[in-house]
Amino acid sequence: MINNLIWDFDGTLFDTYPQMVQAFTKALNDLDIDSVEIDEHDIYVVMRQHSVGAALKKYAAFYGINESELAEINAQYQAEMVTASKPFIGSKELLDFALDHDGGNYLVTHRNEQAKTLLANYGLLDKFSGFVTSANDFPRKPKPDSLNWLKQTYDLVSNQTMMIGDRQLDVEAGNNANVNTALFDVDHTILHTGNPDIRVTSLPELLDF
Template sequence: MINNLIWDFDGTLFDTYPAMVNAFVNGLNDMGIDDVGIDEHDIYVIMRQQSVGAALKKFSAYYGIKESKLAQLNAKYQTEQVKDAKPFAGANELLDYAIENGGGNYLLTHRDEQAKTLLDNFGMLSKFTGFVTSADKFPRKPQPDSLNWLKQEYQLANESTVMIGDRQLDIEAGNRANVSTALFDPDRTIVKTGSPDVRVTELSELKDFLVK
């Protein structure tokens, strides 16, 4: 049985991508890029298949604008707009499953402390035992350092632990840390998956995998 769940936040626990894309577009607008020339779907796909950093690099080069300025604007608008994001269906049930079966939930996110605030807004924060956010200054995923720290700090056995995320880098981090991996890909956007142990389009589908 797998009862220790290590969660990514954006696009896994909470449906933040609509706000993230909108924030990115607002940043482009502030730098003089008109909506007509912006492909929001393309921005989303790069964020999911790669990272926000990759999107910043690609679109700043494409539009001939300063990447550091776009990053600054994007961060500002994200903080404002992500605060209204909601958890995905099935998230709470899996959090409860881990606790009820003698395990725990652990957050591993590149987002700052705002992730904890959002969890608290929905009564989910108390269901977590440990946290790694951007404030902890670990190397970013797919490097496994933060995941290995959680394993060591909370004495999580490889065979009872899973990394749950929505991107290839989450899966690669889990694989490098020798834990099970689950890819949550609700709209089947991910092409290069990182070879997860299970791939689902709804969080509720993970239950059968966890209880094996």
């Protein structure tokens, strides 16, 4: 039985992308890019299919603006705006499932300690046994270092453990760490999946896996 769940945060546990896209748009506005020139859906797709870093690189080049400046302003807005995000439907039930079946929940995110604050705001922090955030300074996914550290630290058995994420790099990180993988693709945005063991559009679907 799979009873140990390794969670991504953005777009998996919490629906943060609306706020992330808004923050990115405001950062572009601050750098004198008019809203009529900005395609928010395209920004979202780049973030989902690739990363925020890819979006920074793409749009800095497209608009001829400084990438570092865009990144700094975006980070400031994102830290403020992402506090309005909420957990996805079914996240609490899946977290409880792991605990009710003598397993555990673990977080691997590129976000900073703010992820823990948001979990605490919704009473979810104590459902986790271990965390990897940007403060831990592991190589970024899809490198498996952070997942392997969790496996070694908490004695997680590979075939009883699943990585859940919303992007190809999450799936590849799980595959590289030799655990089960689930792609949570709520709106069928992901074209290259990384070959997950299961692909779902809602978290409750994983209860039947």
